[in-house]
Amino acid sequence: MKVVLQNITKIFASRNKKVKDEVIAVNDFNLEIPDGKLVCLLGPSGCGKSTTLYMISGLQEPSSGKIFFGDDDVTKLSPENRGIGLVFQNYALYPHMTVQQNILFPLQNLKGENKLSKEEMLTRASEAAKLVQIEEYMDRKPSELSGGQQQRVAIARALVKMPRVLLLDEPLSNLDARLRLQTREEIRRIQRRTQITTIFVTHDQEEAMSISDYIVIMKLGVIMQTGKPQWVYDDPANLFVAKFLGAPPINVFTGKVENGKLYIGEECVLDVDGVEDQEVYVGIRPEGFILDKNGKLSTTLTGIDVMGRDISVVSTCESSLNPVVRSIISADEMGNIAGGSSGSSVDHTASADGAEQEKANEDVTVKFNLKPHKVLIFNKETEQRVYFGDQLAAHEQMIAEMEAEGQGYVTHNGPLPREADDVDKKATAPAPKKNIFVRAIDGIKGLFSKKKETAVSADGKAETTENAPPAVDEAPVEPTAENIEQTAAVVEAMAPSPESAANEPAAATDAAPEVQSAPEAEPQSAPEDEQAATVAEGEPVAVEEPVAAEEKPAKAPSKKPAAKKTTTAKKPATTAKKTTTTAKKSTTAKKTTATAAKKPAATAKKSTGTTAKKTTTTAKKPATAKKSTATTKKSTAAKTDKKD
Amino acid sequence: MAKTSTKNQWKAWLYLLPTLVLLGVFTVWPIINTVRMSLLEGYNGLAMIRGETFEFGFANFVDVATYAGFINCLGNTLLLCVITVPISTMLALLIAVALNSIKFIRKGMQTIFFLPYVTNSIAIGMVFMAMFSMVGGSATNAPDSVGIINNIIKAFGGKPINWVNGKISGYDPSERWANMAVLIIYIVWNALPFKILVLLGGLQGVNKQYYDAAKIDGTSRFRTFWRITVPLLSPMIAYVVITGFIGGFKEYSSVVGIFGNNMGPAHTNFRTNMNTMVGYIYDSLKDNNQGQASAAALILFAIIFVVTMINLYVSKKKVHY
Numbered sequence: 001m002k003v004v005l006q007n008i009t010k011i012f013a014s015r016n017k018k019v020k021d022e023v024i025a026v027n028d029f030n031l032e033i034p035d036g037k038l039v040c041l042l043g044p045s046g047c048g049k050s051t052t053l054y055m056i057s058g059l060q061e062p063s064s065g066k067i068f069f070g071d072d073d074v075t076k077l078s079p080e081n082r083g084i085g086l087v088f089q090n091y092a093l094y095p096h097m098t099v100q101q102n103i104l105f106p107l108q109n110l111k112g113e114n115k116l117s118k119e120e121m122l123t124r125a126s127e128a129a130k131l132v133q134i135e136e137y138m139d140r141k142p143s144e145l146s147g148g149q150q151q152r153v154a155i156a157r158a159l160v161k162m163p164r165v166l167l168l169d170e171p172l173s174n175l176d177a178r179l180r181l182q183t184r185e186e187i188r189r190i191q192r193r194t195q196i197t198t199i200f201v202t203h204d205q206e207e208a209m210s211i212s213d214y215i216v217i218m219k220l221g222v223i224m225q226t227g228k229p230q231w232v233y234d235d236p237a238n239l240f241v242a243k244f245l246g247a248p249p250i251n252v253f254t255g256k257v258e259n260g261k262l263y264i265g266e267e268c269v270l271d272v273d274g275v276e277d278q279e280v281y282v283g284i285r286p287e288g289f290i291l292d293k294n295g296k297l298s299t300t301l302t303g304i305d306v307m308g309r310d311i312s313v314v315s316t317c318e319s320s321l322n323p324v325v326r327s328i329i330s331a332d333e334m335g336n337i338a339g340g341s342s343g344s345s346v347d348h349t350a351s352a353d354g355a356e357q358e359k360a361n362e363d364v365t366v367k368f369n370l371k372p373h374k375v376l377i378f379n380k381e382t383e384q385r386v387y388f389g390d391q392l393a394a395h396e397q398m399i400a401e402m403e404a405e406g407q408g409y410v411t412h413n414g415p416l417p418r419e420a421d422d423v424d425k426k427a428t429a430p431a432p433k434k435n436i437f438v439r440a441i442d443g444i445k446g447l448f449s450k451k452k453e454t455a456v457s458a459d460g461k462a463e464t465t466e467n468a469p470p471a472v473d474e475a476p477v478e479p480t481a482e483n484i485e486q487t488a489a490v491v492e493a494m495a496p497s498p499e500s501a502a503n504e505p506a507a508a509t510d511a512a513p514e515v516q517s518a519p520e521a522e523p524q525s526a527p528e529d530e531q532a533a534t535v536a537e538g539e540p541v542a543v544e545e546p547v548a549a550e551e552k553p554a555k556a557p558s559k560k561p562a563a564k565k566t567t568t569a570k571k572p573a574t575t576a577k578k579t580t581t582t583a584k585k586s587t588t589a590k591k592t593t594a595t596a597a598k599k600p601a602a603t604a605k606k607s608t609g610t611t612a613k614k615t616t617t618t619a620k621k622p623a624t625a626k627k628s629t630a631t632t633k634k635s636t637a638a639k640t641d642k643k644d
Numbered sequence: 645m646a647k648t649s650t651k652n653q654w655k656a657w658l659y660l661l662p663t664l665v666l667l668g669v670f671t672v673w674p675i676i677n678t679v680r681m682s683l684l685e686g687y688n689g690l691a692m693i694r695g696e697t698f699e700f701g702f703a704n705f706v707d708v709a710t711y712a713g714f715i716n717c718l719g720n721t722l723l724l725c726v727i728t729v730p731i732s733t734m735l736a737l738l739i740a741v742a743l744n745s746i747k748f749i750r751k752g753m754q755t756i757f758f759l760p761y762v763t764n765s766i767a768i769g770m771v772f773m774a775m776f777s778m779v780g781g782s783a784t785n786a787p788d789s790v791g792i793i794n795n796i797i798k799a800f801g802g803k804p805i806n807w808v809n810g811k812i813s814g815y816d817p818s819e820r821w822a823n824m825a826v827l828i829i830y831i832v833w834n835a836l837p838f839k840i841l842v843l844l845g846g847l848q849g850v851n852k853q854y855y856d857a858a859k860i861d862g863t864s865r866f867r868t869f870w871r872i873t874v875p876l877l878s879p880m881i882a883y884v885v886i887t888g889f890i891g892g893f894k895e896y897s898s899v900v901g902i903f904g905n906n907m908g909p910a911h912t913n914f915r916t917n918m919n920t921m922v923g924y925i926y927d928s929l930k931d932n933n934q935g936q937a938s939a940a941a942l943i944l945f946a947i948i949f950v951v952t953m954i955n956l957y958v959s960k961k962k963v964h965y
Contacts, residue, residue: 059856080862092853096875096964105871106861161861 001070001083001164001197003033003056008065010051010221025051027221029065033214034405038191038198040208043218044244049201052218053167056199057086069164080109082165085158085196089170091150093142099153100138103128106161128160131190148179155190166191166198172207184211205245209233217241225411231398234373235391237411239383242283242376248312248328250376252321253282257386262377265319269296270370272377272388279380281321286312288374289327295367299325315366327368678938687935704939713914714940717924723824724831724920725892725951732832733885736839741873743840744847754844761837769901772830776807776902808902809909823909823918830898835891839884846880847873875964882959886952893948896922921947 008029011022026048033039041049054060056067058079066075074082093102103125107116116124129135132152142150151171158166168187172180188211191198202208208215209229217224217232217240224244225237236242242250255264256279262270264282289297291313299315302324313327373394377386387395681687682705684698692698708714739757743750760768777791794804806819807826854876858868874881899907899918908917919927921944928937 057860059859079860084860086857086860088853088857090853092851092857094854094857094872094875096878105858105863109862109864109867157857 002035002068003031003165003197003199004068005029005031005033005052005056006066006068008052008055008062008067010048010055010060011063025221026055026062029221029223031216031223031226033197033199035197036195037213038188038200038211040212040215041199041201041218042205042208042215042244043203043224045203046220047218048221049203049218050169051221053086053169053199053201056165057084057167058082059086083161083163084165084167085161085163086167087151087154087158087169087171090174091142091154091171093150093153093157095142098139098141099129099134099145100125102142102153103156103160106157110161124160125156128156131159131193132156132186146179147175148183151175151183152186155187159190159194159196163196166194166196168198168200170201170203172202172204180207187211206247209245217244223411227398227402231402235385235395235398236283236376237385239281239283239378242378246285248286248326249322250283250285251325251327253284253317253319254321254380255280255282255319255377257377262375262388264297265317267296267298270372270375274392275377275386275388278386280386281378281380281383283376283378284370285374285376286326286328288371289313289329289368290371291329291366292369293367295369297368297370298365299368301364301366313366678941680938681934682938682942684935687938688932689934690932698935704935705943708936708939708943711936713919714924716915716917717919717921720824720918721893721895721920724827724895725889727828728831728835729885729888729892731828732835732839733881733888735832736836736843736884737874737877737881739836740840740843740847741869743844754840757840758837760834761841765834765897766901768834769830769898772826773808773902773904776826777809806909819909820916823903826902827898827918830902831892831895834898835888839888842880842884843877846877850876878959878963882955882963886955886959889951889955890948893944893951894922895920896926899923 008026009024010026011024013022029048029052041052043049051060055062058074058077062075066073068074069082079086094105097105104121107121107124110116126135126138129138132155134149134152134156137145137149137153142153145153151174154171155168171187172183175183184207187198187200200208200212212229214226215229215232216226219240225232225241227235232241233245236245239252243252253264255262255269256277257263257272257275258277260271260273260275261268262272262275262280262282269282297317299317299320301313301315303314305312305314310328310330313329315325315327316323317325372389373391377388378384379386683700683702685701685703687698687704688696743753743757746753775791776793790798790804791807793807798804805822807822850873854872855868858872863871899920900923903909903918906912906917907919907923912918921940925937925940925944928934928940
């Protein structure tokens with residue numbers, strides 16, 4: 001059964017009746033879900049994905065727009081007449097009934113000609129139970145089952161009446177990491193077997209990527225992009241999508257395009273044909289780096305994580321928006337880093353031995369070349385993708401492929417909804433499209449108030465939004481929740497123990513909503529001030545790097561050259577300090593700092609972190625190298641970069 | 645450890661003393677004394693002071709059990725319990741569900757339903773008496789005045805019913821049911837608020853997703869109520885029923901409020917009035933017949949105990965915790 005959503009909008013009235021504000025949970029949502037496919041609605045918490053699901057189920061009514069199942073308009077149909085099965089986030093199994101009674105319950109509701117005999121019901125129930133492999137628990141109560149089993153009972157209950165559409169609302173979020181992996185395979189298997197059109201809501205990008213035929217990425221009620229998981233990963237339409245997909249996350253740099261060349265900082269890293277000169281964000285997937293001693297992008301090495309199959313080179317770069325640049329290199333190339341100075345792309349100048357190691361690791365520069373198809377450029381103003389070279393051709397080919405399969409390509413054009421709106425939920429989220437009544441009311445308001453020109457009122461709320469586009473040109477990069485989220489994700493991922501490595505995706509995603517949900521008002525204005533201050537001091541680098549900008553004024557001016565080597569350990573700390581407003585958040589931030597700080601402490605014993613020279617994170621490097629390259633340890637030639 | 649604890653034990657006892665003394669004087673001793681008095685044949689407080697002695701035996705129990713007045717009281721009490729507890733529980737459940745499903749006047753309705761709980765039961769009983777009354781008149785003459793209920797009946801062309809005032813000419817057993825009806829209405833109405841409160845609290849604790857799930861499965865309202873709401877509320881319902889029975893067996897003030905000291909219409913006597921168990925105990929005490937009063941109290945205790953045990957046994961089978 002094909003599911004079509006046409007211009008669906010959902011507006012929730014404000015809880016406070018005096019304030020005539022409202023929340024647009026879903027904004028002009030257009031989507032076509034082909035028959036028999038598994039589609040994921042993916043997005044951060046509060047992006048309207050569950051609301052969309054509930055509107056498809058009929059439990060919530062859209063404020064405007066239409067929903068079609070096949071050719072039937074079901075917009076006004078009550079849930080029971082839509083022929084859907086819904087699995088709730090916490091399953092909603094009736095606690096007083098046994099598993100069998102739970103599964104039978106929907107069948108017993110059937111009336112008239114659909115009414116089944118007792119035997120038929122039992123057969124259907126046992127078939128459904130067999131499908132999800134819970135036959136042996138039929139006589140148990142839900143409280144006597146494990147989370148995964150309960151989840152399967154919930155699916156069986158949804159499937160037993162043979163729904164036209166199966167809806168799953170974050171069904172895996174209550175399961176532990178291992179069970180989650182197992183269950184999502186299960187869901188995939190069941191969906192393949194039954195061929196029921198399935199819509200799955202999740203905030204876990206890994207989960208979405210692994211099981212769905214198509215994913216729909218949402219932000220603040222707006223579709224950002226639809227498509228096959230791999231395609232969306234390879235070819236994101238905007239910066240948000242690029243950042244949201246991928247673990248470890250994409251490395252984002254500020255840069256510019258001049259004369260068909262892409263610059264990150266001062267370095268020309270890539271030829272980009274057919275792109276106009278502009279300020280850009282450069283996103284580079286971790287796998288998009290090639291170690292090369294003549295590489296065009298140079299970064300400061302902070303550590304190397306060995307993960308068996310491949311290794312991850314962690315370094316810092318001033319233009320990077322992420323606290324660290326993480327590149328994943330095949331383990332075969334590892335020799336290139338540690339072995340012999342001749343072929344090494346890492347610029348060593350002294351032998352790494354004993355106590356000298358600590359000195360030696362300063363300013364080790366790693367150089368990379370970039371794989372063009374892993375480099376994604378985004379316009380700095382709109383954060384929309386800028387295609388270069390043969391990327392555009394590939395993009396168009398994929399759109400054609402999608403349309404051939406009957407899945408329309410949807411993406412969000414125009415300015416992106418900003419985090420600023422996210423922060424103040426009451427603000428009328430993404431401005432451009434509004435309910436006609438709301439617009440009318442706004443218009444009337446405008447007649448009476450002369451403050452219409454001021455797009456932002458005193459309390460920071462976007463007002464009279466019809467002609468005021470979302471403030472895209474504030475600070476180029478705010479240390480918003482999103483950045484911190486990334487920090488958290490990266491630092492979590494850095495934790496060297498195998499245990500945490502296994503939990504990595506879970507930990508990263510767990511941390512994310514926590515950070516994002518924290519109400520935040522300060523950082524928007526703060527970085528601007530800081531930047532202004534630094535610009536006045538004549539620090540050109542700092543303009544593009546707010547994290548650095550924040551840190552610099554904190555240090556004494558005499559340490560200016562040293563301050564250039566911003567360390568991972570300090571960055572999150574500073575970011576956290578500036579942006580932390582709530583207690584909850586500060587704990588998250590502390591955790592990330594702690595993880596970052598713990599590592600060097602374990603590897604390099606005496607890192608006197610007081611001076612900028614002996615930065616704690618760089619201190620880690622030789623120790624790791626020693627461990628990982630036991631055979632070539634003696635021959636490791638580490639040179640100190642004598643820049644200072 | 646053990647040494648210090650024994651050393652300081654007197655302190656512990658000292659701290660416990662006020663509570664122990666109060667409990668001893670007002671709870672433990674009365675219970676023991678009740679048992680003692682019930683086992684002394686024909687025990688009488690005044691006679692005891694005069695120096696009379698009483699024989700040990702079960703005569704009190706035998707007297708009570710064979711006394712016609714007591715049989716009447718026991719019958720009344722059992723009848724009231726059996727009728728009022730199920731009615732009030734069901735009504736309370738329906739009202740609670742209804743209150744829970746409306747948003748807009750819930751607060752006001754809650755207050756209205758809760759009012760009887762905070763009002764003096766004797767006072768309300770007298771109001772009931774006034775509402776149902778029919779003062780004056782006789783079998784042949786039309787009554788001089790009637791209460792509001794009889795006025796309503798008359799307005800619809802009915803004959804006034806002798807709700808609370810008996811015929812002057814003598815006892816008419818058919819009027820017993822009219823008397824009982826008033827009592828039942830009063831007790832049900834008086835018992836509702838507490839039950840509604842408990843059930844509403846339970847309802848608000850029920851996860852709304854069960855209803856969403858039921859809705860998606862196309863469950864009818866009645867089935868949702870019967871298969872989901874009632875089982876999920878069963879712990880509350882069990883609690884309400886058990887306390888309802890206990891309260892029902894102790895019914896007394898309502899009868900006094902409505903029928904006055906005679907515990908029934910004027911023409912009735914101890915065999916035919918609306919007296920209850922507690923009323924009987926009270927009357928016995930008034931007559932300085934503490935032995936029989938104690939025996940009746942113990943019988944009442946035994947009945948309540950047995951009924952509660954039955955309740956608990958049933959709820960163990962039917963209640964889903």
